[in-house]
Each structure stands twice: as C-alpha cells, then as structure tokens.
Amino acid sequence: MRFYTLVAGACLFAAEASAQQGITPIKKEFLDASFHVLPDAVGAYYRREIEQLDSIKGIERTYFIDGRRRSVCEVELRKSPICHGISESWHDNGQLSEHTEFDHGKRVGELRQYYENGQLKRRASYTAPFTSTGECFSKDGQPVPFFEYEQMPVYPDGDGSKQAIVAAIQQRVKYPMDALVAKKSGRVLVSFNVTRKGKVADIKVVQGVFPSLDRAVVQALQKLKPFKPGQVDGKPVVVGFAVPVSFAIE
Structure with missing residues (x-):
C-alpha cells in the first residue's frame, strides 16, 4: 500500500505541474490482445493510461476492457515509455501475477511471479538484464529446476552474442x-x-x-x-x- 500512497501523492504533483507547465496528465489508448494500439475502442482487449508526472517521469496503467486492472508501471518518458521503477501485473482473476523492478528498461533487483492460485512461481534476483539467480516452484509449491525468465536468441556461431x-x-x-x-x-x-x-x-x-x-x-x-x-x-x-x-x- 505504501507504493500506491506514493503514486497518489505524485498524481497531485502532476496536476499542479500540468497547470504550470502545460503538461497533459493523462494519455489514453486502446489495445488489442497482442497489445497493439487501436484507433478506438472497437475490438479492444485492454485500455492503457499514461499519466505524465513531470517532463521525464510517468505512471503507465493498463486495464482489461471491463475495467479490471492488468498492470501498473513507473516509467521514464521517452519516444516510447520505458519501465523505470516498480512494475506489477495481475491475472484475470485479480491475483497478483508479477512484481519486478526496472532501471531504464532493464530488470534489476527482485522478480516475484505467482500462479493464479496465489502460489509463488518464481523468485529471482537480477545481477544483469538477462542473468539472475533464484528458485522456481510448481503450482502445488514443490521446487522445480530454476531457469532464466528471459533468454535472448542465441546465434549458433561464435559466442552467440x-x-x-x-x-x-x-x-x-x-x-x-x-x-x-x-x-x-x-x-x-x-x-x-x-x-x-x-x-x-x-x-x-x-x-x-x-x-x-x-x-x-x-x-x-x-x-x-x-x-x-x-x-x-x-x-x-x-x-x-x-x-x-x-x-x-x-
């Protein structure tokens, strides 16, 4: 709840800043199931709102089209918003799906993922964008072999980089x-x-x-x-x- 309290305070600041600097506080978009932007709400699966807090910071919130929350992420405002800070997402049933942290679009710190029943699926600590250590679990809570959440494509020649x-x-x-x-x-x-x-x-x-x-x-x-x-x-x-x-x- 502390995170959301900080967000609420930031929203008030954004409203004041927008009046002083001409910042548009909310940008709304409709998305299909693959998160492609649509021209309007017809056929939309998600609704996304980007709240501009100042010239470089914002909050990106995504909702299912029926209003249920899908994700919220602190962002750095560039040509396209880049995750920078805390990001959380939820399953269709409202259960927390993922909590992770970003530094200029790169995963840092702890990643936690959960199954729809609330069982912890993965806990990992990131030392580099695609390298982490941690543990994974099955839906019934039993430990399973750990594997990286994100793996980049590997070219077959050289070191694959x-x-x-x-x-x-x-x-x-x-x-x-x-x-x-x-x-x-x-x-x-x-x-x-x-x-x-x-x-x-x-x-x-x-x-x-x-x-x-x-x-x-x-x-x-x-x-x-x-x-x-x-x-x-x-x-x-x-x-x-x-x-x-x-x-x-x-």
Missing part, C-alpha cells in the same frame, strides 16, 4: 563494386526480428549509406543461420535486434 551476429553479417557482405567506385563508406544500421522458430524476419534499413551497401547488408542478413529462439518464461517469443554494419575503404 550480438557481436557474433555482427561478425556473421560482415562475413557474408561483399563490398559492391559501384560503392567502391563511388568511394562510398559508412555505417548501415539495420533492424530485424528473430521469430519464435529462430528465423530472421522483418528486415529494415533504419539508417542507410548508399543503395548497394544497404542491399548488401539486407542480403547478408537473409543468409544468416537459424538462431536458438528467445524465450520468456520458457516459451519462444519474437525478439527484435538493431545492429550496425560498417563499410570502410582502405
């Missing part, structure tokens, strides 16, 4: 002749998703340098080997990446 992905892309890139003749060099920033089956998909050039250089990076990505998929709570998920690929003429 993001650096290994960049190295694999560079190995598959051929410097286009027209770019050499034109003496074009620089860094291509490209984004892509790793699907639940470990395949590369949705490739986009975020920041290009020269048409043939951009195409060379996209073609190299298409030739990557399948990843070991990322997982959340033991289930495969889609994970997005953004990687830079540099071209230099020596």
Whole structure:
C-alpha cells in the first residue's frame, strides 16, 4: 500500500505541474490482445493510461476492457515509455501475477511471479538484464529446476552474442563494386526480428549509406543461420535486434 500512497501523492504533483507547465496528465489508448494500439475502442482487449508526472517521469496503467486492472508501471518518458521503477501485473482473476523492478528498461533487483492460485512461481534476483539467480516452484509449491525468465536468441556461431551476429553479417557482405567506385563508406544500421522458430524476419534499413551497401547488408542478413529462439518464461517469443554494419575503404 505504501507504493500506491506514493503514486497518489505524485498524481497531485502532476496536476499542479500540468497547470504550470502545460503538461497533459493523462494519455489514453486502446489495445488489442497482442497489445497493439487501436484507433478506438472497437475490438479492444485492454485500455492503457499514461499519466505524465513531470517532463521525464510517468505512471503507465493498463486495464482489461471491463475495467479490471492488468498492470501498473513507473516509467521514464521517452519516444516510447520505458519501465523505470516498480512494475506489477495481475491475472484475470485479480491475483497478483508479477512484481519486478526496472532501471531504464532493464530488470534489476527482485522478480516475484505467482500462479493464479496465489502460489509463488518464481523468485529471482537480477545481477544483469538477462542473468539472475533464484528458485522456481510448481503450482502445488514443490521446487522445480530454476531457469532464466528471459533468454535472448542465441546465434549458433561464435559466442552467440550480438557481436557474433555482427561478425556473421560482415562475413557474408561483399563490398559492391559501384560503392567502391563511388568511394562510398559508412555505417548501415539495420533492424530485424528473430521469430519464435529462430528465423530472421522483418528486415529494415533504419539508417542507410548508399543503395548497394544497404542491399548488401539486407542480403547478408537473409543468409544468416537459424538462431536458438528467445524465450520468456520458457516459451519462444519474437525478439527484435538493431545492429550496425560498417563499410570502410582502405
């Protein structure tokens, strides 16, 4: 209850600040079951409200469309809100599902998860964004082998890290002749998703340098080997990446 008391006090401050600084205190959105933003309430599964407390802080609350609470998170206001502080979520039946802490979008401190019957499912302490120690339990409270809640996709070559992905892309890139003749060099920033089956998909050039250089990076990505998929709570998920690929003429 102490957390919510702090939030209520912050809300009063936000109302005063909005009057003085022109801050819009509440932003409302409707979401589908996959949390995609909808133009209106038609077909909505969730309603999200983002309360701006000051120029950099806010509270993001999500409700089921019938008004039941789904989640609440302290956020850092950027182009898109980033979790920064305490985050809690609830099951359909109102039982607490998860309590966790974030530091600029990265998990820190303690994570606690619960089954719908209230039984503790996981208790973990984070030392890095995707590394934790702790314990896991079955629905009847029996200990089960611990596994990481979040696991990033792993590339099969090298150490599987993001650096290994960049190295694999560079190995598959051929410097286009027209770019050499034109003496074009620089860094291509490209984004892509790793699907639940470990395949590369949705490739986009975020920041290009020269048409043939951009195409060379996209073609190299298409030739990557399948990843070991990322997982959340033991289930495969889609994970997005953004990687830079540099071209230099020596």
